[in-house]
Amino acid sequence: MIQRPIFAPILAGATLPDRLFACLGAAVGIAVTALAAWGFFTLVPDLALASLPLVVAPMGASAVLVFAVPASPLAQPWPVIGGNVISAVVGVTVAHWVPNMPLAAGLAVGLAILAMSLSRSLHPPGGAAALTAVIGGPAVFAAGYEFPFLPIGLNALVLVAAGLIYHRFSGHSYPHRPVPAAGHVIPASSLIPHPEDIDKALEDLGESFDVSREDLDLLFAQVERHAAARRGSVRA
Template sequence: MPALTGWRQRAAAYLPDIPHTRPHEWLRASIGASLAFLLSAITCGLLFGSSVALHFAGPWAASAFLLFAVSSGALAQPWSVIGSYLCASLVALLLGFWLPAGVVSAALALGLSLLLMYPLRCLHPPGGALAFCMVFAAPLPGEPAWMAPLPAICGGLVLVLLAVLFNNLTRMPYPRQRTIQKDDHHTRDPAPGERVGIQAEDLDQALDELGAFVDITRDDLERLVRSTERHALRRSMGDTRARQMMSRDLVCAAPETPVRDALRLLVKHHLKALPILDEERRLVGIVSLVDLLAPRRKGGRFKRLLGSLGLRRDRVLGQVMSSPVLHVEADAHAVELIPLLSDRGLHCLPVLEGGELVGVITQTDLIAALHRDLLAHLG
């Protein structure tokens, strides 16, 4: 029986994994790859001749495949494409000075190009095919040898440009942007949600232990792990929604409410923020105690000091409120509220249903809900 199980495991390694893409993404990628390859070949054909364009058609087609089918992968980023093309061209040109064009020189060009791409962080498989093609790409009569790579590199640039345009127009962000965490507290501490659980150092160590190239950017890997954590937490918390946690008896104000009256409301009801509604009861803004005591406006240090001392209480809330307001829907899951009320540093979140303000969730409400969930698991 153990032998049979081991055989099944080995056999399963040859079977494809379940795809996590949708048919509309397949269609999007196929249309983009076809158009990009066609336009790249036409452009280079007009500039350098159709025979030259056909000579490099193979690497271009493979690059187009990666740029549109797996545009989020590390192998498909702009530097990977252009850098690999440059490496392949440089290696092929240098070998051409000492070795005649043939299978041996092509194999050397392939291996040396790969060796150069690793430290330069531009690994791109079609670059290996380009190295092979470049060995047999003789310059035109009367042209210097360094002119031979121009058509290939030109085609690569066209492919990257079209990938940037097409992918972003079809709502596929390209190239992948590095994630920069917003520092709302202006301290060196990581965001509250990143102080426990998996951290950036853990990902780096795991990648080092793997010891092999992984075709996924580190930022995408971190997003994937944290998204998995959120889904697991959401499953464990059941169906706790915003409507179950929110406060319903609300204290609100209008844009015409004087700052001095808003201060009295905050102190009387022990609130940290005050929703602002217009005449039609629509949420148009929100003010906190900080907004009221130190209105955000341009001016010198003396003017800001006067505001912090509360000497501008003659102003109205419409002049100091924050707008638009970050809010959640009544059906939002509790897990969606955690990063908003912790990492973003918000003290409360307005809750809307059908565009109407129906409640407010504070950090205290969220803590109470998490406490109830913890007691349920311990019980």
């Protein structure tokens, strides 16, 4: 029986040290984000922002992506910053033009997905940012179009900066680059799928996967490398 790593059913490629390191990274990242917001609000007091939280809830979800799955296309700097800010702008706009709360909530999230998709900044916590702009209460409504930038934009910028610094020590690339780890060699083989074949296969499946085409290409190359090594050991 094949013994799988404890986190294999949850996240392919995950290891326990990676998850522990992600826990520490998220803790540090959110704490630094809150501290930066506190410092900014202290230096630049504003009545419209006084009652807003230092850190908005969507940043907790963003931290999971940045620190636990930094290779995800959804966790890259532009989706984290652009996705949250753009979605919040959508949410504020909907909140000001649609007085019906249930309808506004649905429209905000739906239109945020559309806006993120068109701007190539799809980021799941963006949906929460749009929803927060609608259901956040009087303080968020009063802040208006300041809300997407303070605190959301500031939070996202600091969180990304924390991720950039933290992953210099984690062993993972961030922003992610599809390159093999040190000491691993990609074999030259005709059995490795052509990138266009990968695109066509993904189109055939009709699903969106949280992995880039370049990472799939690298993965197939590494699979061929290990398969070749296994075939050689079997023949020996």
